Amino acid sequence: MVSEYGVLKLHSSRQKHTKAMSAIPSKTKQRNIMSAFVTKGVMSKNKVVTATEIKLAGFLVEHNIAFQTADHMSDLINGILEDFGVEHKIAMKRTKATAVITEVIGESEKSSLDKKLKTEKFSVMPDESTDVSTHKASCIIVRYYDVEENKIVSKFWDLCKIFSSDDEKTAEEDGCNVMMGGNNSVASRLKKNLPGMFVMKCVCHSAHLCASESCKQLPRRCEDLAREIYSFFKNSSKRQFRLQQFQEFVSASPHKILHPSQTRWLSLVVVVDRLLEQWDALKLFFTDCWLNERLVSTELIFNSLNDPFMQLYYLFLSWILPKFTNFNKLFQSEKVVITCLNEKVREMYKDILLCILDRDYVNKTELSTIDIERQEKWLKDDQIYLGIRVMNKITQPEFRRQIPATKEFFHRCRHFLVTSAKEIKKRYNLDDPILSKIDCIEPTNAVACNYRNKVPTLQPLLILVPRIVKPDDIQMMQAIDDEWRSFPNILDKIDLSLNTDEFWGIIKKQFENYKTLTQFTLNLLCLPHSSADCERAFIHS
Numbered sequence: 001m002v003s004e005y006g007v008l009k010l011h012s013s014r015q016k017h018t019k020a021m022s023a024i025p026s027k028t029k030q031r032n033i034m035s036a037f038v039t040k041g042v043m044s045k046n047k048v049v050t051a052t053e054i055k056l057a058g059f060l061v062e063h064n065i066a067f068q069t070a071d072h073m074s075d076l077i078n079g080i081l082e083d084f085g086v087e088h089k090i091a092m093k094r095t096k097a098t099a100v101i102t103e104v105i106g107e108s109e110k111s112s113l114d115k116k117l118k119t120e121k122f123s124v125m126p127d128e129s130t131d132v133s134t135h136k137a138s139c140i141i142v143r144y145y146d147v148e149e150n151k152i153v154s155k156f157w158d159l160c161k162i163f164s165s166d167d168e169k170t171a172e173e174d175g176c177n178v179m180m181g182g183n184n185s186v187a188s189r190l191k192k193n194l195p196g197m198f199v200m201k202c203v204c205h206s207a208h209l210c211a212s213e214s215c216k217q218l219p220r221r222c223e224d225l226a227r228e229i230y231s232f233f234k235n236s237s238k239r240q241f242r243l244q245q246f247q248e249f250v251s252a253s254p255h256k257i258l259h260p261s262q263t264r265w266l267s268l269v270v271v272v273d274r275l276l277e278q279w280d281a282l283k284l285f286f287t288d289c290w291l292n293e294r295l296v297s298t299e300l301i302f303n304s305l306n307d308p309f310m311q312l313y314y315l316f317l318s319w320i321l322p323k324f325t326n327f328n329k330l331f332q333s334e335k336v337v338i339t340c341l342n343e344k345v346r347e348m349y350k351d352i353l354l355c356i357l358d359r360d361y362v363n364k365t366e367l368s369t370i371d372i373e374r375q376e377k378w379l380k381d382d383q384i385y386l387g388i389r390v391m392n393k394i395t396q397p398e399f400r401r402q403i404p405a406t407k408e409f410f411h412r413c414r415h416f417l418v419t420s421a422k423e424i425k426k427r428y429n430l431d432d433p434i435l436s437k438i439d440c441i442e443p444t445n446a447v448a449c450n451y452r453n454k455v456p457t458l459q460p461l462l463i464l465v466p467r468i469v470k471p472d473d474i475q476m477m478q479a480i481d482d483e484w485r486s487f488p489n490i491l492d493k494i495d496l497s498l499n500t501d502e503f504w505g506i507i508k509k510q511f512e513n514y515k516t517l518t519q520f521t522l523n524l525l526c527l528p529h530s531s532a533d534c535e536r537a538f539i540h541s
Helices: 005-012 015-022 033-037 042-062 067-083 094-117 176-180 186-193 203-215 221-234 237-249 265-277 279-292 296-305 308-331 338-356 359-363 388-394 403-427 443-447 449-454 474-493 500-510 512-524 532-540
Strands: 122-130 136-146 151-161
Touching: 005 015, 042 067, 042 094, 067 094, 094 136, 094 151, 122 532, 136 532, 151 500, 203 308, 203 403, 221 237, 221 265, 221 296, 221 308, 237 279, 265 279, 265 308, 279 296, 296 308, 308 338, 308 388, 308 403, 338 359, 338 403, 443 449, 443 474, 474 512, 500 512
Parallel strands: none
Antiparallel strands: 122 136, 136 151
16 A cells, blocks of 8 residues: 555545444543554563662651561552552562662662752751660751742751671760860860851750759759649559549549650650649549558658649749740741741740849840849749749648758759759850841741841841851951842732741842842851751651
């Protein structure tokens, strides 16, 4: 058959062609002509199987599923495929899944991340942890602006063993002083080799240390009570059932007693709130136990629950600890919150000072210069603020009659607050040169006329970050400052409710005139403030 138009048209009207076309269902999609020349051989099947195995390995990682699951998952999937008549066989057990994740997915992701970091400014966040086999490892996270995601992201880079296999006593990266100390530490060595580097301790860990040190000022029996009550109920369903009866009697919620953490004092706040919620039910329960059974294990609990000052300490903790936990929740966020760090630290510090010091002295004195030990500025016992519930309770007759115990209570609470303030001042620089100025790039501040009058130029901030803008690059500094001074002209074109990094990312994409400024602000937002991302990496590893 000659391939001419007339011949083809004539062929289409022939009976043989018409019959063949009628046999094809009307909804069948016509095949591409090239598909007739492609044969799906062994190689294409292997590629399909390989791609499937990589996807399954990625699924295990994404959902934090144990690699041992692969031993049974491949058999399950193969069985399902056989039911549908599919011949493909997946051969991926635990060992292969581990190799695929580390050598294929991991290396591919690291290679992709390596290319991005070669073109973007980034910060490094290390944190160490000890697993169940006592092998210490340091997780390294990098933080940078991702153009594709249009936000600041924190990505896993590597997991390094701290101790070498040859000599575990020669490690040079273990311990807080060795990591962050002023002399011969990892931080000091990096500063020496990289002048102008910004170093920041984890603010969340620092807040935990502040709370832990402050709690030492309270009687040890406060913590002991929480642990003793939990231990009394944890292995006895009979005791838990009996407690439910007392909960019903006093109309308390049928909640279980929570376990206080061994290492995190800030986790105690939920335990404290639960014990206060169940206080009346617990008091009746252990009174019954003590009167009927006289168990030694219940003596401490019985005495503590019937001590009115013990409940008073718990009411105080229920009020003060959330100040630290709320601070931690904010700065454990994956969002960019470094722009408000200095403000939040100063707010928490001032809030604590106002509870124990003369208000005029606090308000009229620069926070960083306030002398906490200046006792003539201390408030009297009846003027200290310890929360509404404590102040309501302390006025009851049972407390007025016990003058020595009341004085001890105020003394311990005062020193709790004094220690909190001292620890905050010791661990945070309230006048940090960078953190005290970085709030200017908050969207609402960046476009506010009143704020811009206070910050007409970024020059004081530019000279503080030589790793972002070189000190001798006056031309770059001038370009950034010129764009900053004209920036409020686009006030009506940007949503100010966006996250800070997303706000500047949109400006970078939509406004060419502010490209230099946005690059500077996004690099600035890469500065780290906590090791929460490292902690999350350990959780999912």
